[in-house]
Amino acid sequence: MSTDSTGLRRMFPDAGWETPALVGAAEDIDALIDFVTLLRNTRRSEGVTQVQIAERLKTTQSSISEFERIGGDPRIQSLQRYARAMGYRVRLELEKVPSEPPGQVQSPKAK
Secondary structure, three states, X not given: OOOOOOOHHHHOOOOOOOOHHXXXXXXXXXXXXXXXHHHHHHHHHOOOOHHHXXXXXXXXXXXXXXXXXXXXXXXXXXXXXXXHHOOOOOOOOOOOOOOOOOOOOXXXXXX
């Protein structure tokens, strides 16, 4: 079974996580959470404060704090601006997702 870093499966155990659509949605949310966490951890390791990022982006420290808490669904542009404020660039990739034959559902244990 895959690692559940979002807690979605614990919060909604009867949501039918074995269906491809929900597996994909959980993977997408995990990827976004991981990326925002990477931005936050990079900021910290670079010794940059939330106040400094806010000043560079002409916003407030509380907005940066909210962004880092992963409370929403940030636009790609927001991720790019945050990264640029630290001297980084966001590079997007396209990755082919393995498909299941129609009518077949992969068991979560098969991973």
